Each structure stands twice: as structure tokens, then as C-alpha cells.
Amino acid sequence: MVDYVYIEDTEGLGQVVDDCRQVPAIALDTEFARFNTYYPIVGLIQIYTGDACYLIDPVAAGDIEPIVEVLTDPNVTKVLHSGSEDMEVFQYALGVVPTPVYDTQVASAVLGVGFSIGYQALVEHYLDISLPKDQTRSDWLARPLSPEQLDYAALDVIHLLQVFDAQQALLEGTEKMGWVTSESAQLGQDIPTMAPPEEAYLKFKGLWQLDRRQLNQLKVLCAWREVTARRENVPRNRVVDQKALMNIVRDRADSRHGYKEAGMSPRQARRYADEMMFIQSEASLVPEEKCPERVERTDAPVNNRKMKLLRQVVEETAKSISVAPELLIKRRHLEKLIRSEDAKGHYSLPEELAGWRESVIGDALINALAGSGGQ
Numbered sequence: 001m002v003d004y005v006y007i008e009d010t011e012g013l014g015q016v017v018d019d020c021r022q023v024p025a026i027a028l029d030t031e032f033a034r035f036n037t038y039y040p041i042v043g044l045i046q047i048y049t050g051d052a053c054y055l056i057d058p059v060a061a062g063d064i065e066p067i068v069e070v071l072t073d074p075n076v077t078k079v080l081h082s083g084s085e086d087m088e089v090f091q092y093a094l095g096v097v098p099t100p101v102y103d104t105q106v107a108s109a110v111l112g113v114g115f116s117i118g119y120q121a122l123v124e125h126y127l128d129i130s131l132p133k134d135q136t137r138s139d140w141l142a143r144p145l146s147p148e149q150l151d152y153a154a155l156d157v158i159h160l161l162q163v164f165d166a167q168q169a170l171l172e173g174t175e176k177m178g179w180v181t182s183e184s185a186q187l188g189q190d191i192p193t194m195a196p197p198e199e200a201y202l203k204f205k206g207l208w209q210l211d212r213r214q215l216n217q218l219k220v221l222c223a224w225r226e227v228t229a230r231r232e233n234v235p236r237n238r239v240v241d242q243k244a245l246m247n248i249v250r251d252r253a254d255s256r257h258g259y260k261e262a263g264m265s266p267r268q269a270r271r272y273a274d275e276m277m278f279i280q281s282e283a284s285l286v287p288e289e290k291c292p293e294r295v296e297r298t299d300a301p302v303n304n305r306k307m308k309l310l311r312q313v314v315e316e317t318a319k320s321i322s323v324a325p326e327l328l329i330k331r332r333h334l335e336k337l338i339r340s341e342d343a344k345g346h347y348s349l350p351e352e353l354a355g356w357r358e359s360v361i362g363d364a365l366i367n368a369l370a371g372s373g374g375q
Contacts, residue, residue: 027160043140097188
């Protein structure tokens with residue numbers, strides 16, 4: 001049995017807020033569900049102050065607005081593990097993201113423990129404690145929550161501050177502390193459910209195959225799908241899936257029959273075809289010069305010798321500074337760097353290598369390419 005206080009009314013939240021504001025850092029986590037919805041639905045919020053563990057039930061309490069005061073308190077660091085989804089949960093539930101934050105998964109990568117390490121493995125590594133994994137697929141919106149669910153949820157935060165303290169001892173006084181701070185701060189940015197609808201089409205693969213008018217059709221249809229999914233709170237593919245949208249645009253389908261041929265279900269065609277046809281007809285009136293520019297192909301093979309050279313630089317750099325190599329740069333960003341070569345044989349660092357990465361790995365990659373002889 002794990003010690004915790006179960007909060008199921010607004011009055012109890014006052015004590016939580018008061019306790020949290022007395023400490024420099026709290027451990028924070030959420031349990032949520034996203035079965036057939038666009039937005040994540042929060043089922044439980046866990047907070048550990050170092051002295052007390054609180055399990056806040058948003059379903060029972062209803063109004064959890066008081067904890068915004070803690071989430072945004074600049075004097076209280078919110079410690080999470082793999083917190084990007086938690087940020088999305090808080091953004092939807094309360095309209096804010098926690099700040100400042102510290103992510104123990106990010107810190108593990110910076111410290112060379114491993115990239116995307118799970119919470120159980122994290123606790124075992126730093127504290128030599130084995131945690132149960134039997135509630136990972138629980139329904140956190142069902143009530144009542146079982147004792148096993150509540151114990152599991154409490155353990156998700158009770159050990160987190162100990163891990164935080166262990167990592168802080170290793171990071172203190174090193175430049176890596178700044179890397180963790182920078183990476184953790186980015187967790188509240190680029191939340192998928194907050195992204196501009198008009199940019200949704202840019203995540204599709206194969207855009208290079210489309211001409212400017214087709215790109216414009218895809219842009220407006222994807223924006224419409226995003227807005228519709230948000231309004232109805234259903235997954236995007238419930239409206240129309242990505243493959244069908246690409247087929248519609250590529251085949252220039254603009255009728256119910258054409259939509260079905262492209263892959264839409266009869267239900268989707270019945271419900272959305274009229275809107276889609278109107279949107280397409282409006283988009284067809286846009287002059288070509290005002291349509292999106294053609295997209296350069298980014299999935300074509302790159303020079304294998306250059307890729308092997310850059311990967312060697314990444315591996316050697318990561319080993320020399322004891323970090324997970326995946327933290328420094330992803331393969332797609334290496335490909336982007338290779339493709340940036342201009343007519344004079346010069347390369348440009350992708351924006352993903354801005355900040356601390358530029359001096360740590362970016363400059364070395366540019367130098368390696370410059371000395372590769374352009375082959």
C-alpha cells in the first residue's frame with residue numbers, strides 16, 4: 001500500500017496548492033485517455049511534494065482550476081518524465097502548460113543513460129527499485145479507480161524527485177545543466193493539438209509529387225479536417241484518413257463517387273462530401289501564383305558516404321561527452337544537412353541544430369562535410 005491523499009473536491013485542492021508553493025520542486029504526472037477523441041481527456045493528476053503525494057481526481061472534483069497557480073508558479077520546478085503528452089493534457093484541460101519544467105527522460109539522454117528511457121527503467125537505474133507495470137493499459141476514466149490503479153499512479157511520482165535529485169547532483173556546475181533546461185523548456189512548444197490548421201498538410205509524405213494547385217487543395221482540405229476534428233473532438237482519421245486525402249488531391253476527385261474511390265467510407269462521404277466539394281471549388285479559384293510553392297523531395301536517397309561520415313562524427317562526439325547520440329541529431333536532420341549543399345559546395349545547418357547543438361555537434365558536421373571533397 002502506498003501513502004497518498006485522494007483529492008475529489010475543490011476544497012482539497014487548496015491544501016495541495018499551499019503545500020506545493022512551499023517547496024522548490026514537485027513531481028508531476030497525469031493519467032489520461034484518448035480512445036476515440038481528438039483531445040486527451042485527463043483522468044488523474046499526480047503530485048508529489050517530497051512529503052505528501054496527492055492524487056487529484058478531475059472527474060470527481062470537476063473544477064481543477066486552482067492548480068493553475070502551481071503549474072505556472074515560476075518558483076516551483078515541475079519535474080516530469082517524458083512530459084510532452086502531459087503538456088498536451090494540461091493545455092486542453094486548463095489552457096496552460098506547466099512552467100518551468102524539468103524532464104528526467106531528457107536528462108537521462110544528456111547524461112548518457114539512454115534515449116527515451118522508460119520510467120521503470122529510470123527508477124531501476126538510479127534507485128535500484130523495481131516498479132510494477134501492470135496498470136499501463138488501465139481505463140483512467142472509469143470510476144471507481146481500483147486500489148491497484150491508485151498505487152500505480154502514486155508510484156509514478158513518489159520516486160521521481162529522488163531521481164531528480166540524483167540527476168541534479170551529476171549536472172550541477174556543468175554545461176549539460178543548460179542543455180536539460182533548454183530541451184525541457186521546449187516540451188510546451190509545438191503541441192500537436194495547438195498547431196495551426198493551415199500547416200497540417202506539411203506533415204504529409206510525398207508532397208513533392210504534387211503540383212502547386214494540388215498542394216493548395218491538400219492545404220485547405222487538411223485545414224478543414226483539423227478544424228472539424230477539433231470541433232467534433234474525434235480523431236482526424238474519423239473525418240477522413242491521410243491516404244484518402246492524398247488520393248483525392250492526386251486524382252483530382254471532387255464528387256461523392258470520387259471520394260469513395262479515393263478511400264473514404266460511405267459514412268464519411270455522406271457526412272462530409274458537400275463541405276469538401278465546396279472547399280475544393282473555392283480553392284480552385286485561387287491563382288496558381290498564390291498557391292503553395294512546390295515541395296522539394298526529402299525522401300530520396302542521400303550520398304551514403306557522406307551519411308556514414310556524419311554518423312561517425314555523431315557517434316564519436318556523443319561518446320566523448322557521454323550523451324545519447326540520438327539526442328544530438330536525428331537521421332532526418334542529417335539528411336536535411338546533406339541536401340542543403342549549394343552550388344558552391346557550402347552547407348547550411350538545419351534549424352533543429354540551433355542553440356547548444358550548434359557548437360556541440362553542428363560545427364563538427366559542417367567541417368566534416370567541408371573536408372569530404374564534395375563526393
